[in-house]
Amino acid sequence: MKREFSNKKLLLYSIFLYLLLLILELALNVFSFINKYSEETVGSTFLSKINESFNLLKYDIAFYLSILILIYVVFALINYKYVELSYQGLKQKKLFQHRLIKAYLFIAINVYFILSLYFFNCVSYPHSNITSFSAFLINQGNYHILKIIAFLLFLIYFTGFFYLSFKYAKKIVRISTLVFFGLILTSHFHPIYHLKNIYFSLSTRDNNKGPNVIIIGLDSLNPKHTGYSGYILDTTPNLDIVSEECIVFKNSYTPLARTFPSWYSILTGQYPATNGVRYNLIKRKYINPQSETLASILKNEKNYFTAYFTDETRFNNILKEDGFQYLRQPLMGVKDFVLGHFHDFSLTNVFFNSPLGYKIFDFLDINRGVYHIYKNNYFTEELLSFLSFLKTKKKFFLAVHFCAPHWPYISAAPYPLLFDNAPNPLFNLYDGALRMADDQLGRLLKALKRKGLYDNSIIILLSDHGESPEGHGTDLKVSDQNHIFLSFKLPKKNTHSEVKELVRTIDIAPTVLDLLDSNFEDYNFDGLSLKHLLNGSKDMRNFDNSIILETGFSVDVPGGIGISIQEMINEGIHLYEFDKKGIITVKEEFHKELINKKQRAIQTLKWKLILEPLIRRHRKGQAISLYDLTNDPECKYDVSETYPHIYNHLLKELSQHYKGEISEYEK
Numbered sequence: 001m002k003r004e005f006s007n008k009k010l011l012l013y014s015i016f017l018y019l020l021l022l023i024l025e026l027a028l029n030v031f032s033f034i035n036k037y038s039e040e041t042v043g044s045t046f047l048s049k050i051n052e053s054f055n056l057l058k059y060d061i062a063f064y065l066s067i068l069i070l071i072y073v074v075f076a077l078i079n080y081k082y083v084e085l086s087y088q089g090l091k092q093k094k095l096f097q098h099r100l101i102k103a104y105l106f107i108a109i110n111v112y113f114i115l116s117l118y119f120f121n122c123v124s125y126p127h128s129n130i131t132s133f134s135a136f137l138i139n140q141g142n143y144h145i146l147k148i149i150a151f152l153l154f155l156i157y158f159t160g161f162f163y164l165s166f167k168y169a170k171k172i173v174r175i176s177t178l179v180f181f182g183l184i185l186t187s188h189f190h191p192i193y194h195l196k197n198i199y200f201s202l203s204t205r206d207n208n209k210g211p212n213v214i215i216i217g218l219d220s221l222n223p224k225h226t227g228y229s230g231y232i233l234d235t236t237p238n239l240d241i242v243s244e245e246c247i248v249f250k251n252s253y254t255p256l257a258r259t260f261p262s263w264y265s266i267l268t269g270q271y272p273a274t275n276g277v278r279y280n281l282i283k284r285k286y287i288n289p290q291s292e293t294l295a296s297i298l299k300n301e302k303n304y305f306t307a308y309f310t311d312e313t314r315f316n317n318i319l320k321e322d323g324f325q326y327l328r329q330p331l332m333g334v335k336d337f338v339l340g341h342f343h344d345f346s347l348t349n350v351f352f353n354s355p356l357g358y359k360i361f362d363f364l365d366i367n368r369g370v371y372h373i374y375k376n377n378y379f380t381e382e383l384l385s386f387l388s389f390l391k392t393k394k395k396f397f398l399a400v401h402f403c404a405p406h407w408p409y410i411s412a413a414p415y416p417l418l419f420d421n422a423p424n425p426l427f428n429l430y431d432g433a434l435r436m437a438d439d440q441l442g443r444l445l446k447a448l449k450r451k452g453l454y455d456n457s458i459i460i461l462l463s464d465h466g467e468s469p470e471g472h473g474t475d476l477k478v479s480d481q482n483h484i485f486l487s488f489k490l491p492k493k494n495t496h497s498e499v500k501e502l503v504r505t506i507d508i509a510p511t512v513l514d515l516l517d518s519n520f521e522d523y524n525f526d527g528l529s530l531k532h533l534l535n536g537s538k539d540m541r542n543f544d545n546s547i548i549l550e551t552g553f554s555v556d557v558p559g560g561i562g563i564s565i566q567e568m569i570n571e572g573i574h575l576y577e578f579d580k581k582g583i584i585t586v587k588e589e590f591h592k593e594l595i596n597k598k599q600r601a602i603q604t605l606k607w608k609l610i611l612e613p614l615i616r617r618h619r620k621g622q623a624i625s626l627y628d629l630t631n632d633p634e635c636k637y638d639v640s641e642t643y644p645h646i647y648n649h650l651l652k653e654l655s656q657h658y659k660g661e662i663s664e665y666e667k
Contacts, residue, residue, distance in 0.1 A: 010102055011080050017110060018076035022068060025130055025345050032129040033342065053338050056582060060335060067360055071347055074180075078161075081173065082109050085164035092168070116153040117346045123150045126417065127372045127410040129344045140417045147413075187356035193381040206391050210456035211491045213298065213397045213512055215266070216444065218437045219259065219312075220405040220472065221463030223485040225427070225434055233419055235434045238442030242461065243487055245494040247534050251502045251605060252486035257465035257473040258552045259316040262505060263401070266464070267293040267322065269509030269525035271548055273658060278595055279552050280315040281576065283585045292523065294509040295323030298397045302516065305393040307386070311379040312368035312403035317583075324399075328382060330367035333582035339363045340370040349373050353412075368403045374411045376404060380440045384447040391451055400444065401464070404436040407471060411436060426469060458515055459489040460508060473552035476601040476610050477627075477635035482549055488534055490515070499533050502545045502605050548657050549601040600662065602654045606630055609640075609650040611662065622662075624651060 054061065083105045090101065122131035123146045126138050138146060158181065165174045218239070225231050227240040228248070254262045256272045264270075264277040268291045272278050275291040298304035300323075307326040308318055314336065320327055330336060340363045348357065353373050358365040366379040383400065390396045409429040410416050415436045419428040441461075448454040465472045468480040475481065486503065488511075506527030510520035514529035575594075578584045586594070601610040608629055614621040626640040626647045640647040655662060 007084060010083060010106060011077075013106065014076040014080035014083070014110070015073055018072040018079075019069070021114065022072045022345070029129055029342055029344055032132075053334050053578075056578070056580075057335055057338060060339070064339060064361070068345060068348070071352070075347055078177065078180075079110055079113055081169070081177070082113075082161050082164070085161075085168050088168045089164060112153075113157060114346075116150070116157060117350055119146075119153060120150040120350050121346050123147050124413055125349055125373050126413055128349060129372075130346055130349075138413070138417060140414070140420050143414050143417050183356060184351050184354075187354040190355055190378055190381050192355060193378075193385050206452070207394055208391045208396070208453065208456070209394050210453075211516065212390075212395055212453060212457040213294075213304070213460075213516075214448070214453075214457050215399045215460045215462065215508075216441060217263070217266075217399070217401045218405060218434070218441065218461075218463050218485070219401065219403040220407070220430075220465060220467040221434065221437070221485050222467045222480055223463070223483060224480065225431060225467075226485065233422055233431055235419075235431045236438045238438050238445065239461065239485075242441075242445055242489070244496045246459075246461065246487035246489045247495075247497050247499060249486040249488075249499045249501075249503045249530075249533075251500060252462075252484045252504070253482045253502070253547050253549070253603070254465050254484050254505045255482075255548055256550050256552065257481040259406070259464055260318075261552075262464040263316060263318065264291075264293075266462070266505045266508050267295060267399075269294070269506050269520075269523070269527040271506060271526045271657070272550060273548075273661070274524075274526055278550075278598075279586065281317070281585050283588060283591075286591065290524065293323040294512060295397055295399070297323075297509075297513065297523065299323055299325065302518070303395070305390070305396040306398075307390070307396065308399045308401075309379075309383050309386070310401035310403060311366050311374075311376070312401075312406065314369045316401065316403075326386075328366070328386070330365055330369060331363050334578045334584055335582050336363050336367065336369055337584070340367060343370060344372060354378070368406070368411075371408060371410050374404075376402075376411070376436055376440055380443050383444065387447055387451050387453060391453065402437040402440045404440070405430060405433045405467070407467075409433040430467065456491050457489075458491060458512060460487070460512075461489075462486045462505070462508075464505075476549050476551060476599045476608075479608075479629075479633065479635075488530075490534065497536065499530075501533060502547065502603070503530055503533070504547045546602060546604045546653070548654065549603060551599040595661065600654060600658060602650045602657075603629070607643075607646055607650060608635060609647065609654060610635070611651075611654060626650070 083102060086105050086109065087102050090105075118131060121128055122134045123138055123143070125131065161177070165177055169177075223229050225233075226236040226243075227234060228236065228243045255265055256262060256278070258280050260280045260282070261272050261277045264275055264287075265272060268275045270288075270291055274288065276282075276286045276288040278286070295306040295308070299306045305326075306324045308322075308324040308329070309327075310316060310318070310329045313330050313332040317332060318324065318327065318329070339361075343361065343364065348361070351357075352360060353364065353375065355378055358378075364370055366382065368374050368376075368379075390398065404411065404415075409432070411433060415432040416429055418432040418435055422428045422431060445454070448457070448459075463484045463486075466480045466483045468475075468478045470478060470481070472481040484505065486505075486508075504527055506525070507530050508527070510523070510525045510527050511530040511534070513520040513523070514531040515534075520529055575586050575590050576584055577587050597613055599610060599612050601608055603609075606629060608627045610625050610627070612623045612625075614623060624640065624647075625635075625638040626643060627635040627637070628639050628643075629635075632639075
């Protein structure tokens, strides 16, 4: 009679199985990466950038792979122990005797665990590479049932393991496995957040007097996709409710529909041509050192404590030097780009996509950029916990940027599934991402009220830019890209009204200072105070109700519902570089060229004049067109010949704003 499987052989098989699983998932991620970026021709520039990134991150990558191997080996040991303990139980109770019983147990336990693992991945992360083949099985109707089944499968697994451990394992095994699984499972409930809340509630004093200033931004929010504006889907229930307590500006625009330039205009009250932030990932040397941010002014001159929270830094590089004493944001730079996009493994997705996992994989930390497995609750909970700290400050300025609605819109379930039966499937992922940001907004507003900070604060709710099927920052004829949501809630006032005058993001900083009874005219703002509009005044004298607009640069495709990622790579990769710290910026040699290629426009409520540069090799020219927004909001028909006086007047204003920048195009 042949001997039964030895424990040593069983252990080797178990380690081999899980290392094979890791290799297969690694290969799948590589294949997915190649397939994703090679549907169109990807040039040598892109490949050289990848090689350059790997050279910079070689030690990080080595550490990363070592941790992955360790995790898979640990689970191999756990499942080996599960088989051994199960065998001991059967043998002791004499329930089943066969020389291949260990082999049967090995197959049964590991198949059950791996299938449960993949099922959980499929339900939780429908856009994960490793489960994308089965994503069609998950939809809005069956998600919650399948989620319960996934939890039950793991509950059965862990219940059996803990029972066998207490029954048959040695003390050291019981303690070590309890500690290991205890850390993994409890970290998903974010105990540090709850402990912080308990600590602050017991040991801190409420010193807050206000008025506080709170700016809450929802990235890429198109106002047309809100219930407040009559959208057919329930994308923004929390925004809709709070809007009924605010003054809402129906015609609000950002001068440049890209994240960092738009936020810098919000904070400085200046046009991009004034503060120097003309595109995302611009080198800091081009930012005007004389441009003071609202955070700097409030901190240095008004004794405000200043803080900034965001869950993505791919395109928005706010730093402490911008006036913030506290910043909470993901890792910034090439490590975020490379490892964040590559990180997709069954065991890490299920067990280490949590605050514990953030300690091991730092590029995951509250990072919306790792979009396929992003869960918003940890970022939101840290923000809510921080409110208890802010209560200890006499007055504070808090800027919050929720980035969920930014392209490519996907995240952990259920949000990508919420509107999969929507009448316009082109926007279903975007609308789901918008609902994620709205849920975050709702939790923040409730916490502000619960902690007594809602009524004594100026709360500004806005989007940094809009969104269209073409993305944002690409075409000034598409008003949805620059049109934003903007509302103000004043301290101790919950009255609702709508303002139809045209306003700009550059008007926000001077308005805040005016509301705080500071002389905003002492600062170098391009914007004007909206205080008189907030107070219901109809006196529009001396109010400049026009806006200067410009695009990002023509080869910097931001993504969007109708833009392929290959187009973004092919057109833009050669523009970027990164320093020894991995911070990504646009190469200095392209700065002037990219500014010259911008579209520019001037817009009023009635008119929009657009200048489009035409650059073909060494030949330069321009196409200038005028549009009647009242009768032609989609800017299809040029009416410059019909209204030459309007055309000349607006062109003169546009030329004066940009001065030498467009003089070479003037007729």
